[in-house]
Amino acid sequence: MRVVLQQLTKRFGAVTAVDALDLEIKSGEFVGLLGPSGCGKTTTLLMIAGIYRPTGGAIVFGDHRVEHLMPKDRGIGMVFQSYALYPHMTVAQNIGFPLAMRRGVAGDEITRRVREAAALVHVDGLLARKPAQLSGGQQQRVALARALVKRPDILLLDEPLSNLDARLRHEMRGEIKRLQKEVGITAIFVTHDQLEALTMADRVALMSDARLQAYATPKELYERPVNQFVAEFIGSPPMNFFAAELGRRNGSVLATAQGIEIELPPARAPRGDGQRQATVGIRPEHLAIVAPGAGHANGEIYVIEPMGREQIVDVQIGERRLRAIAPPGFSAPLGASVGLRAAVDQLHLFDPAGGERLA
Amino acid sequence: MTGTTLPAPRAPFRPQTLIPYAVLVLATLPILVLYVWLTYSSFFPRIEGFRPVGPFTLENWRFLWDPGSVDQLRNKPAIIPLTINTFLFAISTSVVVVLISSMAGYALSRLPFPGRRMFLGGVLLLHSFPSVTLLIATFIVLRQLGLYDRLLGVILVKAAFELPFGVWIMKGFFDTVPWELEMAALVDGASRLRTWWRIVMPLVKPGLLALGILTFVQGWNEFILPFVFMPSGSQQTLSTFVRAILGEGRFVDYGLLTAVGLYYVAPVLVLFVVAQDQLMRVYAGGVKG
Ligand SMILES: Nc1ncnc2c1ncn2[C@@H]1O[C@H](COP(=O)(O)OP(=O)(O)OP(=O)(O)O)[C@@H](O)[C@H]1O
Ligand SMILES: [Mg+2]
Numbered sequence: 001m002r003v004v005l006q007q008l009t010k011r012f013g014a015v016t017a018v019d020a021l022d023l024e025i026k027s028g029e030f031v032g033l034l035g036p037s038g039c040g041k042t043t044t045l046l047m048i049a050g051i052y053r054p055t056g057g058a059i060v061f062g063d064h065r066v067e068h069l070m071p072k073d074r075g076i077g078m079v080f081q082s083y084a085l086y087p088h089m090t091v092a093q094n095i096g097f098p099l100a101m102r103r104g105v106a107g108d109e110i111t112r113r114v115r116e117a118a119a120l121v122h123v124d125g126l127l128a129r130k131p132a133q134l135s136g137g138q139q140q141r142v143a144l145a146r147a148l149v150k151r152p153d154i155l156l157l158d159e160p161l162s163n164l165d166a167r168l169r170h171e172m173r174g175e176i177k178r179l180q181k182e183v184g185i186t187a188i189f190v191t192h193d194q195l196e197a198l199t200m201a202d203r204v205a206l207m208s209d210a211r212l213q214a215y216a217t218p219k220e221l222y223e224r225p226v227n228q229f230v231a232e233f234i235g236s237p238p239m240n241f242f243a244a245e246l247g248r249r250n251g252s253v254l255a256t257a258q259g260i261e262i263e264l265p266p267a268r269a270p271r272g273d274g275q276r277q278a279t280v281g282i283r284p285e286h287l288a289i290v291a292p293g294a295g296h297a298n299g300e301i302y303v304i305e306p307m308g309r310e311q312i313v314d315v316q317i318g319e320r321r322l323r324a325i326a327p328p329g330f331s332a333p334l335g336a337s338v339g340l341r342a343a344v345d346q347l348h349l350f351d352p353a354g355g356e357r358l359a
Numbered sequence: 360m361t362g363t364t365l366p367a368p369r370a371p372f373r374p375q376t377l378i379p380y381a382v383l384v385l386a387t388l389p390i391l392v393l394y395v396w397l398t399y400s401s402f403f404p405r406i407e408g409f410r411p412v413g414p415f416t417l418e419n420w421r422f423l424w425d426p427g428s429v430d431q432l433r434n435k436p437a438i439i440p441l442t443i444n445t446f447l448f449a450i451s452t453s454v455v456v457v458l459i460s461s462m463a464g465y466a467l468s469r470l471p472f473p474g475r476r477m478f479l480g481g482v483l484l485l486h487s488f489p490s491v492t493l494l495i496a497t498f499i500v501l502r503q504l505g506l507y508d509r510l511l512g513v514i515l516v517k518a519a520f521e522l523p524f525g526v527w528i529m530k531g532f533f534d535t536v537p538w539e540l541e542m543a544a545l546v547d548g549a550s551r552l553r554t555w556w557r558i559v560m561p562l563v564k565p566g567l568l569a570l571g572i573l574t575f576v577q578g579w580n581e582f583i584l585p586f587v588f589m590p591s592g593s594q595q596t597l598s599t600f601v602r603a604i605l606g607e608g609r610f611v612d613y614g615l616l617t618a619v620g621l622y623y624v625a626p627v628l629v630l631f632v633v634a635q636d637q638l639m640r641v642y643a644g645g646v647k648g
Contacts, residue, residue: 101548
């Protein structure tokens with residue numbers, strides 16, 4: 001089912017937790033709500049669920065506004081960050097609870113559908129246990145089964161992976177993504193981990209300070225961040241930034257900073273002549289280490305961090321440091337002079353004043 | 360892997376570990392000795408110091424099966440109806456307190472209604488307020504309501520006096536139930552009322568049990584309220600009965616008094632032994648899944 005949020009706002013006293021949020025989620029789409037802690041992700045989800053009443057704005061499911069509906073009448077399933085399994089009930093009773101709350105679902109149908117839902121997330125062997133007797137990963141699967149058992153139109157997940165260890169998190173990332181596509185359900189999940197958002201979601205809504213910063217596919221967010229906040233938040237290790245002067249030489253635009261000089265390709269240069277200053281962003285994976293003098297900048301190696309598949313190299317250029325990625329075979333003593341070459345068509349220019357993308 | 364389990368290494372014995380036990384034993388010993396003394400002295404005609412005098416006898420316990428033959432009990436209510444009355448009083452008080460506390464405690468724990476802080480402060484203040492000072496005011500209210508000298512009236516008064524403690528304790532228990540559980544139940548299709556009944560209440564069951572037991576014991580032991588507000592004999596409770604035996608004037612039959620006293624405390628002792636786990640939780644103040 002399609003979900004549309006229009007100018008959705010929530011205030012707690014003087015605190016604005018969500019500020020005029022506009023979001024449209026297509027039927028069957030998997031959307032990640034990404035942002036730093038306290039930016040209003042959970043509040044947004046709880047308004048969609050009907051737990052919080054919005055201060056203003058509209059929530060539309062399909063073609064109907066639902067702000068006035070009780071949670072039980074909204075056709076949603078939800079997985080909470082703490083899983084919120086009922087401690088006094090067995091796994092089977094937990095999964096069956098949403099069905100038991102409905103009129104006219106017979107006992108044997110409940111049993112059958114609980115089995116089905118449990119099998120879907122591979123917890124069918126645990127039905128007689130209490131939540132306290134389950135591992136974190138198992139609890140999470142049970143919570144998923146409970147959210148899905150009544151075949152809701154919309155699935156909401158609040159930080160579904162944050163309580164799992166790294167290995168399990170990786171496994172469940174794929175599992176949830178597969179499940180969402182398999183069931184074909186419209187789903188929204190909250191996370192503060194950009195990797196989770198980028199790997200799982202069809203589209204990512206990036207929030208900060210109660211506001212929506214960007215809403216785009218992971219690819220777009222990575223390749224064409226709309227402002228400096230998005231560029232900083234997406235990508236690991238994070239993008240390098242430096243302030244540069246813009247000038248012209250032989251008809252093309254030149255970005256210069258202390259020890260750095262880059263000629264911008266036409267596609268990456270700001271239109272018009274007005275712009276004199278810019279914040280230039282370049283991802284570490286788009287900086288290559290070359291012989292001194294052969295690149296766009298020269299500096300000394302500050303530190304090298306081997307990561308197995310690659311190495312992260314910090315290079316000191318005058319007073320600033322840029323981070324580059326080198327192949328595993330690269331080796332150089334600390335302090336060695338090197339050059340840096342930027343993949344110029346991967347540069348990002350932002351307005352130093354507002355942080356908006358220039359080109 | 361070996362097939363046998365190794366014995367867990369034993370912690371070396373340290374004499375200091377005995378100190379807490381020694382202190383506890385010393386502190387409880389006098390109480391224990393007194394109860395033992397009370398028990399056996401009820402089976403002998405006379406006691407001199409700690410030494411019983413005369414043969415073993417059930418004479419003192421005659422009030423149970425042949426109250427007519429006991430002088431002091433001639434014109435007193437019979438012991439069995441009195442016991443039932445006391446049970447009725449204690450159980451009703453307990454039920455009323457548990458019921459109201461669980462609703463008030465939930466509201467105080469969850470709802471941000473105006474005046475909530477003041478209400479909480481008031482509850483605490485009332486709890487530490489000596490209820491004796493309210494006797495006259497209560498008397499007037501009961502008279503007005505036509506509840507004076509009736510069991511129902513005393514039950515309501517006793518429940519009212521116990522409520523601050525109950526509300527406070529139950530609020531504490533409700534505070535330990537995570538909000539997310541309630542949100543989950545609402546999303547799963549339960550109404551507010553069903554969420555409270557099916558999810559929240561089962562999770563505070565230890566609190567309900569403990570509060571119920573404590574209030575029962577409080578009601579069982581209550582003396583002032585039945586004594587003041589139910590003066591006519593027919594509806595007395597055991598506590599006022601014990602007092603009546605004591606204050607009968609010319610001389611006190613200590614044999615009878617010990618037997619009746621034991622009869623009176625027995626249910627409380629049994630209850631404490633059976634329910635000590637539940638009671639500990641009120642003071643430890645936690646619910647465990
Ligand atoms: N019930 C509430 N009462 C008052 N303020 C609240 C309430 N719930 C949230 N807030 C405030 O609203 C803001 C957004 O909170 P929210 O829980 O939505 O953040 P979040 O993005 O989910 O953060 P996290 O990643 O830490 O879970 C925060 O500043 C928070 O303090
Ligand atoms: Mg949150």
